[in-house]
Amino acid sequence: MPIFSNKTRPTGFTLIELLLVIAIIAILAAILLPALSKARARAEGIACLNNTRQLVLAWQLYAEDHESLLPYNLGMTESSSRTNLNWVNNVMTWDLNSDNTNPATITQASLGPYSSAAIGPYHCPSDRVLSPAQSAAGWDHRIRSYSMNAMVGNAGTFSLSGFNTNNPNYRQFFKLTQIPHPTEIFVFLDEHPDSINDGNFLNKDAAAAPTGIYGDNGLVGAKWTDLPASYHNRATAFSYADGHASLHRWLNTKTIQPPAAHAADLPIPIPSHPISELTDFEWVLTHMSIED
Numbered sequence: 001m002p003i004f005s006n007k008t009r010p011t012g013f014t015l016i017e018l019l020l021v022i023a024i025i026a027i028l029a030a031i032l033l034p035a036l037s038k039a040r041a042r043a044e045g046i047a048c049l050n051n052t053r054q055l056v057l058a059w060q061l062y063a064e065d066h067e068s069l070l071p072y073n074l075g076m077t078e079s080s081s082r083t084n085l086n087w088v089n090n091v092m093t094w095d096l097n098s099d100n101t102n103p104a105t106i107t108q109a110s111l112g113p114y115s116s117a118a119i120g121p122y123h124c125p126s127d128r129v130l131s132p133a134q135s136a137a138g139w140d141h142r143i144r145s146y147s148m149n150a151m152v153g154n155a156g157t158f159s160l161s162g163f164n165t166n167n168p169n170y171r172q173f174f175k176l177t178q179i180p181h182p183t184e185i186f187v188f189l190d191e192h193p194d195s196i197n198d199g200n201f202l203n204k205d206a207a208a209a210p211t212g213i214y215g216d217n218g219l220v221g222a223k224w225t226d227l228p229a230s231y232h233n234r235a236t237a238f239s240y241a242d243g244h245a246s247l248h249r250w251l252n253t254k255t256i257q258p259p260a261a262h263a264a265d266l267p268i269p270i271p272s273h274p275i276s277e278l279t280d281f282e283w284v285l286t287h288m289s290i291e292d
Contacts, residue, residue, distance in 0.1 A: 052239035073153030182241035
């Protein structure tokens, strides 16, 4: 008669089997996580482009309703009086000022009705930069990531004489019909979080400054006053006066600053030699306006 054992094989994993499963998971994670991260970054770049496209469409609709006049584009500081005449009515800071989170500073400003009173298009999904105080307060993000080219729209006291006193060598566009090459002039861009402050993106023509001259080595006295963001693989989302949007990738290391509070240390001087160091700065100058 056969003898049967009462012992049964354990039903759990052996240690070797468990280690093997963990190793396989680790290998798969190492392979998949970078791909997932790149896919997420690509999706955020597309969303950012779509935001700038929506903003420039609202900008065009405003102009259609105002006989081609463009929205006010005023430079502001933390201590400035606020006005809803401006395209946005806030100044981004690193403290707990309500400008950083208050939707009314967007929805009640002049461009708000033309963007369906939505605040989503004003924030880049890659912009999650906060100061320690803002993180401690439980904030998720600041409300705005985009700025408008300072050379388009009424700049208030800076343009009372018909030109922008900050950039007298470049033309100020007050009407949509005044822009001669709308495919080349940008209107909105995502700005570096340590630079964004008001809604007015400005870089001065260094040639108009006392130390700004063209020499054998290029433009002398050039410096970043406001800085583009570079969230999207060293690129910035721009939308243009004709309504299209595209990413522009930066070439110079000076343009790529860490996306963090107090990280940019502006203004950033740009060496005039080699000339290639000026490539990004001069690209911005030539796409913000035309020389007068």
